[in-house]
Amino acid sequence: MLSTLLRRSLSNLKRPGKNYNILVVGGGIAGPALAFFLHRYGMKPVVVERASEIRLSGQWVDLENEGKEVAWRMGIESKVRQKIAEEQGIHIVDSTGRPQASFDAHSFGEKDFVEQIEIRRPELANILYEHIRNDVEYVFGDSPQSIDDRGDIVQVKFASGNVREFDLVVGADGIHSKTRRLVFGDESSIAYADLYTAYFSIPRSDSDGNWVRFYAAPGGRSVALRPDSQVRTQIYLCFRSKERGYEYLGVDMQKHLLQKLFADVDFEAPRILRELPNSDDFYFNTVGQVRMDRWSRGRVTLVGDAGYCPSPLTGMGANVALVGAYILAGELSRHQDYNEAFKQYETWMRPYLAEAQKIIPGSVRLALPKTRTAIALRNAVLGFVFRPHIARFIGKLVTSKASRKSVLPNYEIVPTS
Structure with missing residues (x-):
């Protein structure tokens, strides 16, 4: 079905919709991707980002199948591939750092069975920004304070005090989307996984090597170290909790919370906690999914995590962001009536x-x-599953399943240079 949609959207580029002036709220992944396609289809997007610059924090993300196809159509796949992860594999370790189960990059076969591209989220965000910065208006350090849909136009008042009018507004501002709260009400649409996660980097040590090391500590906590560069190591701290609200604490309070929660954890935790106060790329959030009955109301719609965050547990966040942006822009390009475009986008x-x-x-x-x-x-159990002969058998099963998925064909429009 998605292949049919992509073909249909591209085949109708010669019958463009209105020349909309569109506010895109959020400069992460979905926002810039949407702005790229809107501009390409002759519309006038304006991207507003609450941060003062492109965010440098965030985890690794996967691109596969349709996500890779959209990246190709944008002309950024080669740049993305220059930034992909190159670690050897993953060690599941005990409290002393001794591997209990391991699998390398080829554990399930010589080729990755889902043919993923893995890249750090800030790297992808920066590639998208650099790709459109000369064609699209960007406003940093600001965000909508109010969104007033007046039927024929949307008036937006910004935190800076500026007031502007747009034909349409698209919220691409993450799982805790302010656009969603302003237009759709509270955050009851988030299904929480009772899990929090933090990402940041610390100075690299000789012990870090080229393997991801993952340690699970009692109490539903985990520590993971991942090679990031020759001088930095990426850190992941996760903990299970039914408590809500930690995501709204200030950064210093969040760091203090982690210091307290991981104070008795072994492995590399003491080293990590020593470096934590100095981290300047710290990111902390709850894990959950956004589930909504509809993504549009009047002249306002949502894309990416703001409307349908799949959660990091799926590994599909960047994919749905890129695909959603592509589809929304494509439908706006082929419909004179934005209501019909929004309807087809959801369909x-x-x-x-x-x-x-x-x-x-x-x-x-x-x-x-x-x-x-x-x-x-x-x-x-993992030690058994990742034995070479068992892993290869699983790889064959998954490859067979993956091969039945639709492959997006080439279209008449080639990516821009």
Whole structure:
């Protein structure tokens, strides 16, 4: 179905919709991608980003299948491939750092069975920004204070005090989207996973090597170190909690919270906590999915995490952001009536999203067990699964399944240089 949509959107580029003036709220992944296609289709996007510059924090993200196809159509795939991860594999370790289960980049076969491209989120965001900065108006350090849909126009008052009018407004401002709150009300649309995660980097040590090292500590906590560069190592701290609201604390309070929660954790935690106060690329958030009955209201719609965040547990966030942006822009380009464009955008995206938001039941409990016994059992199971002959067998099964997925064909429009 998605392949049909992409073909249909491109085949109708010669029948463009209105020359809309569109505010895009959010400069992460979905926002710049949407602005690129809107500009390409002859519309006038304005991107507003609350931060004072492109954000340097964030985890690694995967691009696969349709996500890679959209990147190709934007003409950025070669730049993305220059930034892809090059680690050897993952060690599941104990409290002393001794591997309990390991799998390398080819554990499931010589080729990655889902043919993913893995890149740090800030790298992807920067590539998108550099790709459109000369064609699209960007406003940094500002955000909507109010959004007034007047029927024929949308008046937006910004935190800076500026007031501007737009034909349409698109919220691409993340899981805690202010656009969504202003237009759709509270955040009851978020289904929380009772999990928090923090990302930041610390100075690299000789012990870090080229392998990801993952340690699960009792109490539903985990520490992971991932090679980032010759001088930095990426850190992931996760913990299970049913408490809400930590995501709204200030950065210093969030760092203090992590210091307290991980104070008794072994492995590399002491080193990480020593460096934590000095981190300037710190990111902290809750993990959840955004589920909404509709993504549009009047002249306002949502794209990416703001409308349908699949959560980091799926690994599909960047994919749905790029695909959603592509589809929304494509439908606006072929409809004179924005209501019809929004309707078709939802019609085509929802089946894709239904697959993208699927999470393996119990995945959080499996990754972050509460007790030492459960951790030991999990490590034993993973040690068995990642034995070479077992991993290759699983790889064949998954490859067979993946090969049945539709492959996006080439279209009449080639990517820009």
